[in-house]
Amino acid sequence: MTKPTLIYKAEYTTQRYRFEAIGSSTEEAHDALVQALEAHARDYGLKPNWWSILIQTSGEDLLQIAAFELNAIGLRNNQTVNA
Numbered sequence: 379m380t381k382p383t384l385i386y387k388a389e390y391t392t393q394r395y396r397f398e399a400i401g402s403s404t405e406e407a408h409d410a411l412v413q414a415l416e417a418h419a420r421d422y423g424l425k426p427n428w429w430s431i432l433i434q435t436s437g438e439d440l441l442q443i444a445a446f447e448l449n450a451i452g453l454r455n456n457q458t459v460n461a
Contacts, residue, residue, distance in 0.1 A: 383448040390415065390429060390441045404443050411441070 388407035390397045397414050401407030415429045425431075432440065451458055 382450065384445050385448060386443055386445050388441065388443045392429075392432075404445075407443055408441070 384402075386401050386404050386407035388399045388401070388404075388411035390411060395418070397411060397418070399407050399410035399414055401410050416426050418424070419426050419428050453459065
């Protein structure tokens with residue numbers, strides 16, 4: 379039996395935007411998301427690390443990373459639907 383292929387989705391949500399990135403590891407998904415957040419900062423004239431300050435002061439885990447198995451049965455409410 380072959381090992382399932384996983385992809386990772388990183389997500390960060392603000393009151394106005396939802397940022398998402400996909401990677402083949404948690405690190406790659408995280409790094410891709412950071413690149414998007416830094417690009418957003420350039421677009422809007424923000425400090426490059428504007429988002430990290432919000433994460434540190436919120437007391438919540440605002441940057442989420444989830445694993446998904448490719449070609450697996452679909453999900454219902456974020457849980458596998460039993461076949």
